[in-house]
Amino acid sequence: MDPHTAAPSDPAAWARRAADLDAADPLAGLRSRFLLPDGVVYLDGNSLGALPAAVPAALEDAVHRQWGTDLIRSWNANAWWDAPLRIGDTLGRLVGADPGQVVCGDSTSVQIFNILTAAARLRPGRDLLLTDPDHFPTDQYLAASVARLLGLTVRGVPIADLPAALAADGDRVAVAAYAPVDYRTGELSDMAALTAAVHAAGAVVCWDLCHAAGAIPVELDAIGADFAVGCGYKYLSGGPGAPAFAYVAARHHDAFDHAVTGWHGHADPFAMHGTYTPASGIARARIGTPPMLSMLALEAALTAFDGVDMADVRAKSLSLTGFFLDCADALLAGTGFTAATPREPARRGSQAALRHADAYPLVQALADRGIIGDMREPDILRFGFNALYVTHADAFAAVAALREITADGSYTDARYAVRAAVT
Amino acid sequence: MDPHTAAPSDPAAWARRAADLDAADPLAGLRSRFLLPDGVVYLDGNSLGALPAAVPAALEDAVHRQWGTDLIRSWNANAWWDAPLRIGDTLGRLVGADPGQVVCGDSTSVQIFNILTAAARLRPGRDLLLTDPDHFPTDQYLAASVARLLGLTVRGVPIADLPAALAADGDRVAVAAYAPVDYRTGELSDMAALTAAVHAAGAVVCWDLCHAAGAIPVELDAIGADFAVGCGYKYLSGGPGAPAFAYVAARHHDAFDHAVTGWHGHADPFAMHGTYTPASGIARARIGTPPMLSMLALEAALTAFDGVDMADVRAKSLSLTGFFLDCADALLAGTGFTAATPREPARRGSQAALRHADAYPLVQALADRGIIGDMREPDILRFGFNALYVTHADAFAAVAALREITADGSYTDARYAVRAAVT
Numbered sequence: 011m012d013p014h015t016a017a018p019s020d021p022a023a024w025a026r027r028a029a030d031l032d033a034a035d036p037l038a039g040l041r042s043r044f045l046l047p048d049g050v051v052y053l054d055g056n057s058l059g060a061l062p063a064a065v066p067a068a069l070e071d072a073v074h075r076q077w078g079t080d081l082i083r084s085w086n087a088n089a090w091w092d093a094p095l096r097i098g099d100t101l102g103r104l105v106g107a108d109p110g111q112v113v114c115g116d117s118t119s120v121q122i123f124n125i126l127t128a129a130a131r132l133r134p135g136r137d138l139l140l141t142d143p144d145h146f147p148t149d150q151y152l153a154a155s156v157a158r159l160l161g162l163t164v165r166g167v168p169i170a171d172l173p174a175a176l177a178a179d180g181d182r183v184a185v186a187a188y189a190p191v192d193y194r195t196g197e198l199s200d201m202a203a204l205t206a207a208v209h210a211a212g213a214v215v216c217w218d219l220c221h222a223a224g225a226i227p228v229e230l231d232a233i234g235a236d237f238a239v240g241c242g243y244k245y246l247s248g249g250p251g252a253p254a255f256a257y258v259a260a261r262h263h264d265a266f267d268h269a270v271t272g273w274h275g276h277a278d279p280f281a282m283h284g285t286y287t288p289a290s291g292i293a294r295a296r297i298g299t300p301p302m303l304s305m306l307a308l309e310a311a312l313t314a315f316d317g318v319d320m321a322d323v324r325a326k327s328l329s330l331t332g333f334f335l336d337c338a339d340a341l342l343a344g345t346g347f348t349a350a351t352p353r354e355p356a357r358r359g360s361q362a363a364l365r366h367a368d369a370y371p372l373v374q375a376l377a378d379r380g381i382i383g384d385m386r387e388p389d390i391l392r393f394g395f396n397a398l399y400v401t402h403a404d405a406f407a408a409v410a411a412l413r414e415i416t417a418d419g420s421y422t423d424a425r426y427a428v429r430a431a432v433t
Numbered sequence: 434m435d436p437h438t439a440a441p442s443d444p445a446a447w448a449r450r451a452a453d454l455d456a457a458d459p460l461a462g463l464r465s466r467f468l469l470p471d472g473v474v475y476l477d478g479n480s481l482g483a484l485p486a487a488v489p490a491a492l493e494d495a496v497h498r499q500w501g502t503d504l505i506r507s508w509n510a511n512a513w514w515d516a517p518l519r520i521g522d523t524l525g526r527l528v529g530a531d532p533g534q535v536v537c538g539d540s541t542s543v544q545i546f547n548i549l550t551a552a553a554r555l556r557p558g559r560d561l562l563l564t565d566p567d568h569f570p571t572d573q574y575l576a577a578s579v580a581r582l583l584g585l586t587v588r589g590v591p592i593a594d595l596p597a598a599l600a601a602d603g604d605r606v607a608v609a610a611y612a613p614v615d616y617r618t619g620e621l622s623d624m625a626a627l628t629a630a631v632h633a634a635g636a637v638v639c640w641d642l643c644h645a646a647g648a649i650p651v652e653l654d655a656i657g658a659d660f661a662v663g664c665g666y667k668y669l670s671g672g673p674g675a676p677a678f679a680y681v682a683a684r685h686h687d688a689f690d691h692a693v694t695g696w697h698g699h700a701d702p703f704a705m706h707g708t709y710t711p712a713s714g715i716a717r718a719r720i721g722t723p724p725m726l727s728m729l730a731l732e733a734a735l736t737a738f739d740g741v742d743m744a745d746v747r748a749k750s751l752s753l754t755g756f757f758l759d760c761a762d763a764l765l766a767g768t769g770f771t772a773a774t775p776r777e778p779a780r781r782g783s784q785a786a787l788r789h790a791d792a793y794p795l796v797q798a799l800a801d802r803g804i805i806g807d808m809r810e811p812d813i814l815r816f817g818f819n820a821l822y823v824t825h826a827d828a829f830a831a832v833a834a835l836r837e838i839t840a841d842g843s844y845t846d847a848r849y850a851v852r853a854a855v856t
Contacts, residue, residue, distance in 0.1 A: 047502045054505045061501035066493070069726070073492060077673055078484035079470045082477045082805060085855040090673060119695030119721030120543050127582075143707055148696035148721060151709040155694045159582045166707070243722070250500055250513060250725035269692075271578045272542030273571035280855065282810050284566055284589070286574040298542030298571060299666070301727035302673035303492070382505060387705050432508040432703065 021410050024337050028402035031333060037326050037397060043314040044247070044399040051381040051404045056221060056361050056394025059247025059311070068310030072303055090302055094274070095293060097309045101255045104315060105219060105240065106229035111260055113292050114242070114308070115300040118220060118254040119148045120270065121239040124297070125256050126156040126187060127269035129214050129237050132262065133184035136213070140167045140175060141187040144194070149218055153187055159269075169199050173207045180211025190228070191221035191359035194386045196331070196351040198226065198359045202233040209234065214262075220244060223255075225327065225360035225396070227320040230257055237262070245360065245396055248308030256295055263291050272297035314398055326397035327360040334362045334393065334405040341409050345416040350390055361394045364412075371426035375415045378426075381408050444833050447760050451825035454756060460749050460820060466737040467670070467822040474804040474827045479644060479784050479817025482670025482734070491733030495726055513725055517697070518716060520732045524678045527738060528642060528663065529652035534683055536715050537665070537731070538723040541643060541677040542571045543693065544662040547720070548679050549579040549610060550692035552637050552660050555685065556607035559636070563590045563598060564610040567617070572641055576610055582692075592622050596630045603634025613651070614644035614782035617809045619754070619774040621649065621782045625656040632657065637685075643667060646678075648750065648783035648819070650743040653680055660685070668783065668819055671731030679718055686714050695720035737821055749820035750783040757785045757816065757828040764832050768839040773813055784817045791844065793852070795835065798844035804831050 032038060044060045046052060052060055076084045085091045098112035105112070116124075130139060141153045143166035150164075157164045162184060167175040169188050176183060186208045190201045201217065208215040214236040222228050224245030230238055236259050242252030258266055266288070273279050274296035277287040288294035335349055342364075350363035366372055366389060373385040383393045393408060394400075415421040455461060467483045469475060475483055499507045508514045521535035528535070539547075553562060564576045566589035573587075580587045585607060590598040592611050599606060609631045613624045624640065631638040637659040645651050647668030653661055659682050665675030681689055689711070696702050697719035700710045711717035758772055765787075773786040789795055789812060796808040806816045816831060817823075838844040 045497075045501050047504070050504070052504060058500075058505045060504065061496065066496050069492060069496060070489070073484065073489055073672075073730075074468075077481075078468050081470070081473070081475060081483065082481045082807065083800070084481075084673065086853045091855045116540065116543060117538075117695065117721030117723070119697075120539060120693060123693050123695075146696075147699065147702070147705050147707065147709075150707050151694040151696060151699070154709060155692055159692060249496075250507065251722040251728070253724060254721075269578055269582060270543060270546050271574040272540065272546075273569075273574060274542075276570065276574070279570070280810070282570050284568075284570065284573050286570075286577060298540030298677075299674040300540070301676060301724040303730055304724035304727040305674070307496075307726055377506070384505065387703070430509045432514045 019340060021341060021413065024341065025406050028333065028406040031329060031402040035326060037322055040314065040318065040398045041401070046399060049380045051407045053393040053395065053400065053404060053408055054382045054384050055247065055396035055400070056244050056392065057384055058243055058250055059245060059396060060399055062247050062311040062314045064310040064313045065249065065307050069303065069307055072306040093302065093305055093309065094296055094300055097305065097312070098255060098292065100309070100312050101223070101240070102257070104320065105223050105238065105257065106231050107257050108231055110292055112255050112257045113295045114255045114305060115253045116297055117251070118239060118241045119152060121254045121256045122149055122218065123152045123156060124268045124270045125216055125237045125239055126153060126185065127160065128266050129185045129216050130156060130160050130162060131267045132214055132265060136182055136184035137162055138179065138182045139164050139185045139187065140172065140183055142167065142169050142189070144168060144192065145187070145189060146193045146218065146220065149187060149189070172204055176207050176211040180213065183211050183213040185214055185216060187216040187218070189218040189221065191225070193221050194350070194390050194392070195363050196359045196361035198357050201228070205233045205235055221359055221361070224315070227324050235259060242308045246308070246312060247314060247396070248311045249304060251304065252308040253300060253305050258292055258295055263294070266294055268295065270297050274298055318398070323397045327395055328355045328358065330395040330397060330400055330402060330405055331358055331360065331362045333402050334395070334409065337406060337409045338364060341413045342416070360397065361392055363393070364391045365389045366391060368421065370429070371421045372412065372415065374426035375421035375423070376408065376411055379411050381411050383408065442763065444764060444836065447764065448829050451756065451829040454752060454825040458749060460745055463737065463741065463821045464824070469822060472803045474830045476816040476818065476823065476827060476831055477805045477807050478670065478819035478823070479667050479815065480807055481666055481673055482668060482819060483822055485670050485734040485737045487733040487736045488672065488730050492726065492730055495729040516725065516728055516732065517719055517723055520728065520735070521678060521715065523732070523735050524646070524663070525680070527743065528646050528661065528680065529654050530680050531654055533715055535678050535680045536718045537678045537728060538676045539720055540674070541662060541664045542575060544677045544679045545572055545641065546575045546579060547691045547693045548639055548660045548662055549576060549608065550583065551689050552608045552639050553579060553583050553585060554690045555637055555688060559605055559607035560585055561602065561605045562587050562608045562610065563595065563606055565590065565592050565612070567591060567615065568610070568612060569616045569641065569643065572610060595627055599630050599634040603636065606634055606636040608637055608639060610639040610641070612641040612644065614648070616644050617773070617813050617815070618786050619782045619784035621780050624651070628656045628658055644782055644784070647738070650747050658682060665731045669731070669735060670737060670819070671734045672727060674727065675731040676723060676728050681715055681718055686717070689717055691718065693720050697721055741821070746820045750818055751778045751781065753818040753820065753823055753825060753828055754781055754783065754785045756825050757818070757832065760829060760832045761787060764836045765839070783820065784815055786816070787814045788812045789814060794844045794849035795838065797849035798838045798846070799831065799834055802834050804834050806831065
């Protein structure tokens with residue numbers, strides 16, 4: 011909390027501070043690249059990004075002209091065939107990857123599975139796959155599946171303990187599969203240092219960028235990352251279930267030996283050969299026919315990043331999360347909240363998480379006031395800050411509302427305790 | 434060719450015959466459920482189905498209201514979470530599956546991979562995976578990958594020889610992976626008899642329904658099929674790269690042990706457990722977050738089948754393909770064409786394929802006249818007949834155009850020989 015500007019218990023002062031920060035925000039104009047509903051403060055873009063303004067027209071064109079009129083000819087005429095690698099290159103620019111190393115398509119889960127098999131096969135004779143026991147569940151499930159198929163053992167090592175684990179047993183480690191940003195707490199780890207530690211042990215690293223891509227600067231090439239998988243629908247705002255992406259460093263292309271050898275990754279797919287000969291380059295990581303409507307929506311969504319410097323995104327993101335945490339400190343003191351997100355900017359992704367024993371009803375009561383966050387078991391309220399469209403005023407509104415509903419107890423209403431099917 | 438109606442060399446007589454058949458077509462009204470472009474005869478719905486009229490409004494709602502306005506709340510409020518099983522049940526009705534046995538999502542390639550692993554694990558100790566050396570390439574590639582991961586051997590056995598191979602080595606066979614309709618020739622095999630033969634050997638069968646679902650009546654439950662995978666974008670007209678689907682017979686649900694254990698298939702996905710406990714029922718075949726825009730487009734597309742009896746679809750399909758083959762016999766005699774599709778209705782899917790040494794330029798020259806088919810190596814011209822929107826007049830137009838361009842030699846123009854990136 012900045013002592014020069016803090017006003018510990020006066021909400022109005024925090025509201026003015028938010029307005030001042032927003033007025034000085036060099037990225038403020040980017041908000042108009044999104045179609046945000048009236049009356050909603052949207053702090054769940056780390057789960058599903060808001061609708062970019064460029065998407066509806068792009069989809070209408072994809073449906074009426076490309077599919078409806080050009081029909082099958084669109085694979086050539088509208089370059090559908092090229093889309094996974096073309097969009098992959100666009101995604102690559104956002105995560106520090108030179109062209110030709112990123113493919114777009116399939117779900118994050120499928121990409122994780124496929125990439126992990128290829129990664130593990132690069133290190134035959136090593137028997138350990140390290141992953142975080144607090145990693146997002148699908149990553150853990152798929153690591154277990156890959157380990158079972160390839161005869162490896164999964165060892166759960168918290169990311170903070172990864173260097174020590176590598177120092178102790180590094181010569182047994184084939185793959186380390188981790189996320190730079192913890193999906194619950196928003197804690198950010200040092201990708202460069204951890205990548206170097208994995209390499210020092212002779213292993214390869216698979217980074218899960220779901221909460222990093224579009225949220226923080228990522229420099230896959232510069233840090234020498236081996237593999238990465240990311241999500242299209244969180245900070246990249248590509249739409250619900252938007253295709254994921256996979257990064258394979260160019261030096262691994264020739265040895266990339268994956269599990270889901272679909273025909274789009276063949277060297278000559280339309281020759282219809284009966285045996286699989288992988289394409290050269292990142293094209294061999296293509297799998298099957300991608301969901302073009304969802305993929306073209308993602309491509310249009312990514313134009314929201316046109317001309318945007320991720321360093322500026324990072325600066326604004328830190329301002330937003332820092333402001334939120336300071337404001338929560340000041341206005342929520344004594345109401346049962348504790349911050350789950352580290353205070354140090356270098357250890358913070360682009361979300362702020364608070365712990366509270368009543369996290370679930372609190373999030374529901376907030377939603378009833380048009381303030382959308384989410385919760386993660388057992389006690390975390392998550393607020394995602396997409397610097398392209400979230401304002402400091404949004405951050406203030408969330409804290410102010412939490413202050414009100416904890417003061418008046420309205421969140422304890424029984425209706426807020428009813429669990430929805432999807433939380 | 435029906436001798437009572439044939440007019441061997443008079444195109445006008447065939448045109449009248451087409452008009453008569455279309456006038457008497459009880460399904461003619463279904464064509465208005467599709468938005469077909471003017472000036473196009475579309476006979477490539479076996480590769481990408483035409484745009485159903487219900488899709489644009491459904492997608493606009495999905496984008497603006499569901500994504501743009503309801504945002505993350507749509508997982509509950511608009512039942513996104515239920516979509517893979519809800520749409521799965523709709524698909525199930527088209528392939529003879531009772532509710533609760535079909536899941537929608539991911540690409541055909543991913544589903545084939547995932548289903549084959551689960552199928553093979555049902556028969557430990559057996560070492561053979563049988564598949565057709567003329568099966569669609571992705572099926573062969575993924576069979577090879579699954580076999581490598583699980584220590585099986587793939588044996589290529591043409592579908593016609595499958596009963597004999599099962600009789601000889603059946604006790605070694607874990608899985609037989611076949612398609613009822615050959616993707617090149619359109620030849621239809623007897624699913625019921627082959628399923629019974631696979632079962633008699635103690636093995637399980639995986640049917641690839643890409644060229645069957647929506648094209649012919651399929652009765653998965655009635656024939657006792659074990660597994661099936663199908664495609665959403667061919668005869669189901671779900672849009673480019675529409676999500677695929679997988680059928681797992683209810684009797685296999687408890688033992689279903691697949692490879693791509695994504696978090697959506699967990700028994701309690703939002704509890705975020707670190708270990709995978711599969712959901713009961715078909716839900717365990719869910720993988721990751723599906724591409725909702727593409728999936729909702731597919732759901733809207735399937736309304737084109739509302740109230741449609743697949744027996745009527747079959748009758749019209751056979752009328753279309755039979756008429757096309759007869760007409761081609763009559764009007765293309767001596768021009769180098771031979772039929773690749775069997776004449777017997779019981780052995781014909783819903784496409785007609787002709788062989789010609791100049792298949793590629795012929796298909797290009799046809800496209801230049803607004804008649805869209807496709808070709809498959811080395812010499813096949815494929816024409817797909819979707820009974821919901823193709824007419825006998827369309828079939829006549831294709832044959833008449835082939836007659837003209839072979840008569841005047843215009844297809845030999847050099848520009849038609851230039852291969853596009855995607856053929």
